[in-house]
Amino acid sequence: AQKITQTQPGMFVQEKEAVTLDCTYDTSDPSYGLFWYKQPSSGEMIFLIYQGSYDQQNATEGRYSLNFQKARKSANLVISASQLGDSAMYFCAMREFGGGADGLTFGKGTHLIIQP
Amino acid sequence: AAGVIQSPRHLIKEKRETATLKCYPIPRHDTVYWYQQGPGQDPQFLISFYEKMQSDKGSIPDRFSAQQFSDYHSELNMSSLELGDSALYFCASSSRTSGGYTQYFGPGTRLTVL
Numbered sequence: 400a401q402k403i404t405q406t407q408p409g410m411f412v413q414e415k416e417a418v419t420l421d422c423t424y425d426t427s428d429p430s431y432g433l434f435w436y437k438q439p440s441s442g443e444m445i446f447l448i449y450q451g452s453y454d455q456q457n458a459t460e461g462r463y464s465l466n467f468q469k470a471r472k473s474a475n476l477v478i479s480a481s482q483l484g485d486s487a488m489y490f491c492a493m494r495e496f497g498g499g500a501d502g503l504t505f506g507k508g509t510h511l512i513i514q515p
Numbered sequence: 516a517a518g519v520i521q522s523p524r525h526l527i528k529e530k531r532e533t534a535t536l537k538c539y540p541i542p543r544h545d546t547v548y549w550y551q552q553g554p555g556q557d558p559q560f561l562i563s564f565y566e567k568m569q570s571d572k573g574s575i576p577d578r579f580s581a582q583q584f585s586d587y588h589s590e591l592n593m594s595s596l597e598l599g600d601s602a603l604y605f606c607a608s609s610s611r612t613s614g615g616y617t618q619y620f621g622p623g624t625r626l627t628v629l
Contacts, residue, residue, distance in 0.1 A: 432616050442603060444620035501571035502560025
């Protein structure tokens with residue numbers, strides 16, 4: 400079964416609008432972390448935001464916020480006031496801490512295109 | 516701020532050749548991770564090292580090996596290259612000792628096998 404599901408393969412959004420990128424996850428480990436990364440066409444993988452499973456508040460980093468709904472196992476990324484430079488591939492990823500695993504498990508990604 | 520350094524950035528090899536990718540983590544980061552991202556795919560975890568010891572192993576082929584050295588840099592050695600090994604290889608680093616969970620990725624090495 401997919402551990403990370405991103406149901407939006409592609410999205411077109413008008414500049415300055417807010418964007419919500421969906422991510423649902425599946426784990427039985429009570430201790431885990433959720434990450435969002437941005438991958439522009441140039442290829443680098445840029446860290447955006449992190450949410451721990453025990454964090455009481457939703458994470459925020461500048462224009463990025465994470466809508467964490469633990470009971471629904473969702474961790475949607477919200478980008479406020481989108482900019483042309485936000486056009487990129489966005490990956491949701493999870494790390495399960497309980498079993499000592501190190502690697503991140505990624506979703507298939509969402510290709511976001513911001514239109515002027 | 517200093518980032519993860521990877522070299523070379525691009526590499527072209529023939530089938531059955533060997534390749535060595537290098538990674539220099541962010542200063543004072545003690546953990547290194549390697550990922551492989553095929554064309555149009557999500558990154559797949561290969562292997563990680565903490566304080567020069569292998570920490571976790573993912574879907575790394577037996578033809579690949581890796582190590583972390585005393586200065587914390589890491590090398591991924593790939594032998595008997597196949598066409599399917601063509602991919603973007605990322606190294607990432609984090610500071611486990613200071614409780615940092617975030618993995619910061621380098622720019623990647625794009626390997627093309629002909």
